[in-house]
Amino acid sequence: MDKSREQKHEQKLIRAAAAGDRDSADELIRLHQGSVYAYILRLSGRPDVAEDIVQEAFVRVLTNLNRFDPHYRFSTWLFTIARRAFLNACEKRRPISDSDRVESTTGRAVNANTDWDTQDEHTHTRDTVQQALMTLSLEQREIIVLFHQHEWPIWLIAEQFKIPQGTVKSHLHRGRTRLREALRELALRQNLTRETQVAATMRGVRA
Amino acid sequence: MKHPAFSLPPMEDSVDRLVNEVMDAEAEGRPAAALELVRTATRSHPGFGARLAATRAAVRSMRHSIPASPDHRSHVHMGVDVLRPYVSPRHRRQISMSRAVIAAGVVFTGSLVAVVHWAWPQARDSHGARPIAGVVDAIGSDTATITSKLKDMTPVNPMPLPLGASDMYDNDQAVRAAYLARTAPAPVGSSTGRAAAQRVASGGPTISDPLPPFLLLSPAPGNASIRPGDPLAGLYRIDADGVIHFLPQVAPAPDNLLPTDRPSK
Numbered sequence: 001m002d003k004s005r006e007q008k009h010e011q012k013l014i015r016a017a018a019a020g021d022r023d024s025a026d027e028l029i030r031l032h033q034g035s036v037y038a039y040i041l042r043l044s045g046r047p048d049v050a051e052d053i054v055q056e057a058f059v060r061v062l063t064n065l066n067r068f069d070p071h072y073r074f075s076t077w078l079f080t081i082a083r084r085a086f087l088n089a090c091e092k093r094r095p096i097s098d099s100d101r102v103e104s105t106t107g108r109a110v111n112a113n114t115d116w117d118t119q120d121e122h123t124h125t126r127d128t129v130q131q132a133l134m135t136l137s138l139e140q141r142e143i144i145v146l147f148h149q150h151e152w153p154i155w156l157i158a159e160q161f162k163i164p165q166g167t168v169k170s171h172l173h174r175g176r177t178r179l180r181e182a183l184r185e186l187a188l189r190q191n192l193t194r195e196t197q198v199a200a201t202m203r204g205v206r207a
Numbered sequence: 208m209k210h211p212a213f214s215l216p217p218m219e220d221s222v223d224r225l226v227n228e229v230m231d232a233e234a235e236g237r238p239a240a241a242l243e244l245v246r247t248a249t250r251s252h253p254g255f256g257a258r259l260a261a262t263r264a265a266v267r268s269m270r271h272s273i274p275a276s277p278d279h280r281s282h283v284h285m286g287v288d289v290l291r292p293y294v295s296p297r298h299r300r301q302i303s304m305s306r307a308v309i310a311a312g313v314v315f316t317g318s319l320v321a322v323v324h325w326a327w328p329q330a331r332d333s334h335g336a337r338p339i340a341g342v343v344d345a346i347g348s349d350t351a352t353i354t355s356k357l358k359d360m361t362p363v364n365p366m367p368l369p370l371g372a373s374d375m376y377d378n379d380q381a382v383r384a385a386y387l388a389r390t391a392p393a394p395v396g397s398s399t400g401r402a403a404a405q406r407v408a409s410g411g412p413t414i415s416d417p418l419p420p421f422l423l424l425s426p427a428p429g430n431a432s433i434r435p436g437d438p439l440a441g442l443y444r445i446d447a448d449g450v451i452h453f454l455p456q457v458a459p460a461p462d463n464l465l466p467t468d469r470p471s472k
Contacts, residue, residue: 020299022284029280037276047274055279059286129268147234148266149273173227180258180265 011070018065025062032075033058035150036082042145043086045134053089057082076160083142128190132182140175147172222252226259230266385448 010031016024036057041050060081061068068077133141139161146152146160154172158165225248232241248255345356443453 025284025287026280029283033279034273034276037279038273041274042269051277051279054276055282055286058279058283059290062283062287063290127274132265133269144266145269149269169231173223176227176230176262176266177223180262183265183268184261 010074014065014068014070014074017062018068028062028074029058032078035075036078038149039079039145040082040086042130042133042149043083043138043141045130049086049089053082053085056085060085076156079146080160128183128186131186132179135182136175136178140171140178143168143171144175144179222248222255222258225252225255226262229259230262382448385450 010028013024013028013031017028033054037050037054040053040057041047044050044053057078061078068074133144136144142161143157146157147154152160154165154168158168161168225244229241229244229248232238232244245255245259248259341356341359345353441454443451445451
């Protein structure tokens with residue numbers, strides 16, 4: 001199916017779902033749940049959080065379908081709502097310290113890296129790429145994920161975050177470099193661990 | 208004091224800058240420019256190829272390891288049903304039908320009102336009555352204005368209430384003439400006129416005075432019969448034209464006027 005036909009089909013589904021057709025809503029969820037889940041999972045690093053956020057985002061979208069402007073892409077709207085839900089969840093889960101209060105009063109951006117990185121170690125995904133991504137700042141992570149995983153063009157990312165295209169490129173360049181370095185470090189650490197394990201096993205066999 | 212340069216993010220080194228330029232050119236669909244950049248960079252920076260390959264591999268790994276999503280449909284529908292329940296196609300049709308019926312009813316009622324107003328325009332106007340609003344507005348102004356507003360006020364023309372077959376008065380000239388003849392005020396010099404004048408002088412009619420006759424509105428006055436058990440049977444008679452005549456007699460006690468179940472005192 002070519003792009004324009006795909007878009008027409010999607011518009012039809014949106015209209016039907018807005019009119020209360022359950023099957024069309026079902027189809028919309030089926031079409032987009034994979035990409036939104038992957039996006040939020042990459043941002044949060046936690047499958048349980050990603051599932052909650054995706055469900056919340058879809059509920060919000062389906063109950064406000066009549067507000068959707070068909071001139072925009074549905075996926076962009078859905079991602080915006082999912083991202084907002086994720087940032088809200090970050091705000092709720094984040095322990096507020098005195099220094100954070102000072103930062104929030106001075107208007108500095110909230111770092112949405114949250115304490116999810118440090119808590120509940122065994123629920124973290126063991127995906128190396130995910131671990132490398134979690135070393136980036138939230139902005140870099142979002143832009144890297146949208147550009148390289150979801151193949152959004154630079155102008156659309158800039159529009160989404162309301163920042164100039166140059167800033168998007170700057171985040172993208174630094175993010176790529178950081179991701180490459182993080183993956184290299186992780187690979188080295190894994191090799192070291194493996195070598196240590198092999199050495200320990202060999203010692204055990206000799207003994 | 209901290210130098211502002213220290214707070215800036217670290218600058219990209221030249222090899223990384225070249226790597227990003229190549230990748231941007233590839234992403235923007237300029238393979239020839241990307242190839243040219245690779246050739247130039249490989250000549251000037253020996254480690255460029257390895258770094259480009261490592262960056263590509265890092266980025267490619269993101270595309271190859273997209274996590275599979277669980278099915279959220281049931282959970283989403285549950286959430287949506289709480290906020291805005293879906294309606295079944297049958298229920299939707301019923302809602303549409305009822306809306307159509309209501310709309311048709313509104314249109315029909317509006318048309319009916321319009322037809323009635325068109326056919327009987329006297330039902331629409333206020334029979335020449337001037338509202339009191341003009342007088343109210345004139346309060347506070349000079350006496351002449353208030354007087355003129357009061358003069359402008361005209362009472363509502365009394366219209367016969369549209370009850371029963373009241374059009375008999377207008378349509379049936381015989382009935383109309385009989386009614387007018389029987390209900391016309393008596394001449395001043397006649398005996399009936401004198402009696403009426405005496406009643407007025409003595410403070411108005413009493414219950415023992417006969418009431419003026421009036422016309423039944425039934426289109427078939429002959430059918431108006433007096434029931435045998437009617438306690439008022441002796442108090443009136445109905446003539447052939449349907450005119451009721453009240454007979455003069457002693458006023459009955461109120462308890463005897465109508466049958467009652469109350470025990471007599």
